[in-house]
Amino acid sequence: MCQTCRARPERTCAICGRKGRGNLSRAINKHVCDRCKGHWVVCSGCGTGAVVRGGTPDKPLCARCVNPDPTFWKRCRICEITWQLTTAPCTRCCLDRRLREVFTAADGTTAPELDRLREKLIRVDHPNYAITWLRKANVQETIRAVVREHPVITHNALDAMPRSKTLDHFRSMLVHAGALEPRDERLVRLEQRVHGIIDQYDKGDHRQALHGYAVWHLLRRLRTRLKGTFVTDQQAINLRLHVTAADAFLRWLEARGQTLATCTQPQVEAWAATKPSYVEEASGFIRWAVAHRYAHGLSAPALRWTGPAGPHDQDRRWADARRLLHDDTLAIADRVAGLLILLYAQKVSSICQLTTDHVSRDDGPIRLHLGSRPITLPEPVDALVEELVATRRADTLLSSHSTWLFPGRQAGQPLHESQMIRRLRAVGVKPRQSRNTALFTLASQIPAAILAKVLGLHRSVAVQWQQASGGDWMAYAADVATRNSRTVGDAQEASVEETPSTTSQV
Structure with missing residues (x-):
């Protein structure tokens, strides 16, 4: 009978301590369940990634740490490095073979960026996880599309492909492997979204106004605030809301045959009476348009922050x-x-x-x-x-x-x-x-x-x-100055009191 069909009683695993079907391990001469057999861990003894051969779940041990005798173990017939019980190809060599198959184009060439990623992947602590990831259909489709369409992999080449979570993950792996330069992906997607909204307008004042507001006002101010850091999620959401609100107001004007130059205050009030979404953001665009002479004689309410909303529960x-x-x-x-x-x-x-x-x-x-x-x-x-x-x-x-x-x-x-x-x-x-x-x-x-x-x-x-x-700290500087003067005065008084005794001794 084969390994699957033969009867195997449930026994307590010597590694994880759970009851399950397994086999007698030749490494420790104890029962090891199927879940622990072939499981990759970071060895607690030497710190390397390897198949667990003994120890406990908290302190797993690899082959070298369980039995340091090199004559007891066999070697992988491909790399001749991995210590194991058979001469079958080890997990890293199997992963290397799979990666070469997926990363190689139809003409037999491999992009240098993918070679760097392959070298990084085969050295991970858990190569079995990489094999599981590589077996996914969406991962294989994405990688094959990249290999088929782009012999040289760059950020611009990946940007030309349909965006997906798998592609974003694959790009981050290329960046981490040093194959691509790191960049602020959230800022890039934000710029693409803004330019996509602007490109929907024909040439004219509305396109020019929206471009000036979104690119030269909002995006430029955001880059100034970043100072070398990456865009946060809330910053990206806030900028998108402002651009979306400005676009909605311009579309409202176009639907009524109006422009920013011909818009009047009653029309702004009529627009506000419709209770549109993001009124505060659109009001900011109206004030900016008046300040830059795209509109004339318009005013929009500016909402000021009056304090935190919601209850405060100190307990x-x-x-x-x-x-x-x-x-x-x-x-x-x-x-x-x-x-x-x-x-x-x-x-x-x-x-x-x-x-x-x-x-x-x-x-x-x-x-x-x-x-x-x-x-x-x-x-x-x-x-x-x-x-x-x-x-x-x-x-x-x-x-x-x-x-x-x-x-x-x-x-x-x-x-x-x-x-x-x-x-x-x-x-x-x-x-x-x-x-x-x-x-x-x-x-x-x-x-x-x-x-x-x-x-x-x-x-x-x-x-x-x-x-x-309600904190009143207007007099804080004066209080500190008074405190310092009191400290100096007390020190002088103390020195005066000690001086007579010193002079008398002299």
Whole structure:
């Protein structure tokens, strides 16, 4: 009878401890279940990726660490490197063969970019995961389309193909392997969307106005604010809303045979009476058009921020903070991210962009750089952050050694903001409400200037939150000056009192 049909009783696995069907392992002379047989792990002894041969789920061991005798093991007949029980091709050699088949074009050539990616893939810690990924139909179709249509792979070549999640993942792997230059994909897609809306207009004032507003005002201002960083998800959404609102207002005018130059204030009020979507964003476009003389004599309401919306529950905030500090069943990344919101009023977009360079420890306490001035983390927050830096690991196909504090699923990329929000809500933290509560409290206790420097806020934002919270720090500078003068006066009085005794001794 074959291996599948023959009767095999269920026994306790010597590696995972679960009951299941398996075989007697010649490496350890114990029963190993089918789930552990051939499973790739990172060896706890030598730190290399290999098939598990012994140990436990927490501390798995490879062949060399189970039995260091080289004469006991056979070698892969292709690479002659892998230690195994047979001479069959090892998993890495099988992966290499599959990659060569998929990456090779019809004429027998392979793009140099794909060669670099193949060299990176065959060295991953879990080559069996790469084989599973390569077996997917959508992955094979995408790679074959790239190989068939583009002998030289560039960003422009990939941009010409229909966009899909598989193509985006494949591009990120090429970037991480060094085959393509890194770029801000969210900014590129944003520019493509903006130019796609502009190209729908014929040549004329509306096209020129929308181009000036979207490209030379919104996009240019966004690039100025980035300062070398990548666009956040909220920034991209905000810019898209402004462009969409401007496009909707122009379409409304065209449907009535009007232009920006001929539009009057009653028509603007009639448009506002229809209760369109994104009124505030469209009002910004109207004010910009008047300022740049595309329209004349128009006014649109500007909504000012009057304070945070929603209830502030301090008891709930501290209860969530205590739970994240002491609940060891939660993931360490979720605990640290939640505490950064509850204690330091950080946005989700800012948390996702943190790297290990923001955490420093120079023979002293752990410091976290959120703004221009570092924060000394108290206990036990410092221990959680230190553990996160030491144990963080990207759940990606390629072995990613990036510096992101919260690595994402795409190679070399941080965790996406939407995924971070879902994870925080799963542990009972509401990001927006919790941040508003924390920032409202901090703004009432700390001066706006210090709050901006410590938390990485803009000065005007810190001042607005201070005014909304009712914190009165107008006399803070005078109070500090008075405090310093009192300190100097007390020191002088102390020195005067000690002087007579000293002079008398002399």
